[in-house]
Amino acid sequence: MKARYLALILAPLFSTAALATTYTGPGAQPVTTVAAANDAADDTRVVLQGFVTKKLDNDDKFEFKDNTGTIKVEIDDEDMPAAGFNDKTKVKLTGEVEKNLMSREVDVDLVEIIN
Structure with a gap:
């Protein structure tokens, strides 16, 4: 009997997870090149x-x-990785564009070393 009530309580939790979606329209995908980041708007994900x-x-x-x-x-x-890296280490940076008066830069939230 307890298992039946537990199943009734948990069923809605699992069924709504399948209905959850994310926005996929314009601006949803992060910028993936430096050239695009240099032209991107302020706060654009990269x-x-x-x-x-x-x-x-x-x-x-x-x-x-x-x-x-x-x-x-x-x-x-x-935001630096635990392992050290140098100029020959390929990395993946996740962050957002910060548009300044005369230039743009990326405010990095995560640095990952790519093998």
Whole structure:
């Protein structure tokens, strides 16, 4: 009897999960190249793959490069991967475009090392 009530209580939880969807229209997919990020609007989500080529003057600013160009990225210490990496290590950056007065940069939320 208890199992029957438990099944009745849990059934709606599992059936609504199949109905949940996400927005797939314009702007839903993140920008995936530096060239597109350099033209993107403020707060546009990005997922970039390439190389962090050098550290810039500021503590958390770096230059990032892919096949389409370079862009300045801001990576806070807590967003760095546990394993170290260098300019020859391919990485995946997830974040959002920050549009400044004269330029754009990516505020990185996650750095992943790609094998």
